[in-house]
Amino acid sequence: MKTLLGIVSLVIGLSVSAQTTSEIYQTKEGAIKGYDAVAYFTQNKAVKGNKQFAVSYKGATWYFSTNENKEAFQKDPAKYAPQYGGYCAYGCSQGHKAKTEADAFTIADGKLYLNYNLDVQKLWSKDQQGFIKKANDNWSKIKNEKFEE
Numbered sequence: 622m623k624t625l626l627g628i629v630s631l632v633i634g635l636s637v638s639a640q641t642t643s644e645i646y647q648t649k650e651g652a653i654k655g656y657d658a659v660a661y662f663t664q665n666k667a668v669k670g671n672k673q674f675a676v677s678y679k680g681a682t683w684y685f686s687t688n689e690n691k692e693a694f695q696k697d698p699a700k701y702a703p704q705y706g707g708y709c710a711y712g713c714s715q716g717h718k719a720k721t722e723a724d725a726f727t728i729a730d731g732k733l734y735l736n737y738n739l740d741v742q743k744l745w746s747k748d749q750q751g752f753i754k755k756a757n758d759n760w761s762k763i764k765n766e767k768f769e770e
Contacts, residue, residue, distance in 0.1 A: 644764050645681035646707035646721060646735075652681035653707040653735065656723045659690035661733050662701060667723035678702065703733040704753075705760050708768070710734040711745040713756035718768040729753070 645652050651670065652658075660668035670684025674691040677683075678698050685691040694701050703726075705713040710727075712719030721735035725742040728734075729749060736742040745752055 643680060643768070644706045645679050645702075646718075646768075647681045648770065650684075651675075652678070652683045653703060653721070654723055655684045657686040657690055658683060658701045658703060658733065659693050660686055661703075661726055661728060663690070665728075667726065669723075679706075700731075701733070703735050705734075705756060706764065707735055709737040709741065710756050711736055711741050711752055713759055713763065714752040715755075716759050716763060718763060718766060720770055 646654075648654050655670050657668045657670040660666065668686045670686055672684060674685040674688055675682055676685070676691055676695055676698075678694075679702075683694065683702075685694060704710060705718075707721060709719035709721050719737050722738050723735075725736040725739050726733060727736070727742065727746065727749065734745070734749075734753070736745050
């Protein structure tokens with residue numbers, strides 16, 4: 622009986638841990654899947670971060686490819702952190718959280734937006750300003766909702 626109870630507890634624990642209410646999209650690789658948020662601005666591409674250059678921000682661990690990027694983020698994280706915590710900007714415009722792919726990104730008006738994938742990014746680009754307005758309106762309602770990868 623103890624063994625069965627232990628297994629049930631473990632399964633319930635795993636189910637709960639698979640869901641998160643985090644404001645930041647994070648995986649076991651870190652915030653935004655371990656990609657360097659500053660590199661999107663400085664190199665205009667997705668660059669994997671290095672665990673050597675780690676920062677904690679809003680309950681998540683962020684990784685950077687260089688110490689300079691780490692320091693820039695520390696000085697002004699709001700400038701570099703993706704909008705909607707790194708969840709899919711289009712998904713947020715539709716009223717829900719969705720995971721993102723590192724190479725599906727846009728920088729608009731000095732802000733970083735990530736999307737579910739490149740196909741969704743194309744859809745996003747058709748009415749980016751309209752989707753940003755909708756996502757901004759929705760974010761306060763959904764940012765603390767549970768998200769399951």
